[in-house]
Amino acid sequence: MTGIIDAHSHVWTSDRRAHPRVPGAAELRPDDFPPEKLLAIARPTGVERVVLIQTNAYLWDNRYIADSIRRFGASTFSGVGLVDPAAPDAAEAMRRLARVGIRGFRLQPELHSNTWPSLPGLRRMWARAAEDGLVICPLLNPGALPGAERMCAQYPDTSVVIDHFGRIGLDGQIREEDVRALCALARHPRTHVKVSAFYALGRKQAPYLDLAPLIRKLYDAFGPQRLMWASDCPYQLCPGHTYADSLQLVRDGLDFLSAADREWLLWKTAEKLFFGISTAPRFLR
Numbered sequence: 066m067t068g069i070i071d072a073h074s075h076v077w078t079s080d081r082r083a084h085p086r087v088p089g090a091a092e093l094r095p096d097d098f099p100p101e102k103l104l105a106i107a108r109p110t111g112v113e114r115v116v117l118i119q120t121n122a123y124l125w126d127n128r129y130i131a132d133s134i135r136r137f138g139a140s141t142f143s144g145v146g147l148v149d150p151a152a153p154d155a156a157e158a159m160r161r162l163a164r165v166g167i168r169g170f171r172l173q174p175e176l177h178s179n180t181w182p183s184l185p186g187l188r189r190m191w192a193r194a195a196e197d198g199l200v201i202c203p204l205l206n207p208g209a210l211p212g213a214e215r216m217c218a219q220y221p222d223t224s225v226v227i228d229h230f231g232r233i234g235l236d237g238q239i240r241e242e243d244v245r246a247l248c249a250l251a252r253h254p255r256t257h258v259k260v261s262a263f264y265a266l267g268r269k270q271a272p273y274l275d276l277a278p279l280i281r282k283l284y285d286a287f288g289p290q291r292l293m294w295a296s297d298c299p300y301q302l303c304p305g306h307t308y309a310d311s312l313q314l315v316r317d318g319l320d321f322l323s324a325a326d327r328e329w330l331l332w333k334t335a336e337k338l339f340f341g342i343s344t345a346p347r348f349l350r
Contacts, residue, residue, distance in 0.1 A: 068113025069312070070335040073145075073228065073261050073295030075120050076100045076133055084129050090122040098299050100133045100142070106298065106308050111316075114140070114332075116295070116339050118202075119147040119171060127162055134166035143339040145169035145202050150177065150187035159193050163346040168339050169200035169226065174209050182212045195222035198347045200338050204228045206235070207243035210250070217253040224338060225256045229297065230279065234266035239279055248286040257338070258283055260330060261295035263314060264306040271310040272318065281321055289322070289329035293338075 078084050079097035086093075100117070107115060117130040127146040134142045144167035148158045159170055170190060174181035181187065194201050201223055203213050210231050217225055227250065233243045250256045260280055263273040283292060296311045315322075315330050322330070 068332065069111050069316075070293075070332040070340070071107055071112045071115045071296050071298065072226075072293040072335040072339070073118050073259055074103055074107070074115050074298040075118050075300070076103055076130065077120050077122060078129060084123065084126070086122040087124045090124075093120065093122055095299065100137060103298060104137075104141075106302070107296075110309050110312050112312070114336075114340060115142055116169070116335060117142050117144045119145060121147070121173075123147075125149050125152075127167060131162065131165045131167060139166050139340070142166070143168050145171050145200070147171050147173075148190065150181075150184045150190055152186060155186040156189040156193035159190060159199060160197060160346075163197060163199060164349065168346065169202045170194065171228070172201060172203045174203075174205060174212070181209070182216050191216060191220040191223050194224065195220055196347070198224075198345070200224045200226055202226045202228060204232075206232050207240070207246060210243070210246040214246070214250055214253075217250060217256050221253060221255065223255060225250075225253070226293070226338065227256070227258045229259055229262040230266065230283070231258075232262075232266070233279065234276070237267065237269070239267055239276075244279060244282055248282060251286040251291070256287075257291040257293060257334060258287060259295045260292050260315060261311075262297040262300070263311050264297070264301050264303055271306055273310070273314050274318065276314070277319055280319060284321065284326075289326040290334060290337075292330050293334040294330045295335075 077098055119127050125147055130144045134144055146162045146167040148155050148170055231247045267275045294315045301311050
């Protein structure tokens, strides 16, 4: 098996002079989590590549993950950045960041109150992602899934990755209506789902077997080629949980997965979207 890809982890630095955090940002724990610490945890488990996700503590300032990609190379890291959809140059900012290895762009409705997904800048972002071969990565609660479905329908050529099961089970309850809303996105061939953040969903107890029925429904709806595993490190490293716990469910559990299925969830799907010459932004090929 080719080295595993963690499709969702965060890094940050305690150096607030070089990388100031936005006022009012939630406290980050640990205070310092550079890429060296992430790799020291991930590589012993067989993870070789990671998609770095911009932290809200830096908001629209993506310099830290861009610098991490530059230092370690595109063979180790890819990135998902944050661009302000309300900014008039949001689409052009995506292209600038793509040049430094950031291939996905996270959207968070809670950052824009009730205006999501109607912002003109957000629509330009979806269009630019389709044009350049980039990825839109919504971080949603279940109630926002219908809005995401409408955007997927309006922009069918845009690749989309829904973070963390659309946060189904965040309150401990996995509701069938939420699962149906997420599975409805499978009708859009370019829409994918991250099988991730197990520590925060459902019973929130390793080995997370209570999430197996949800993953099976997504597997039946999307197929393994549109699902990808991710840890959500370092948040995964909370009391009672380890990095290996997150990986073990997909790598060793879930008896409905074949060996080929596991390859898709553990590296092929993420590679298809975030790594490799064939998935580089079109204007850079």
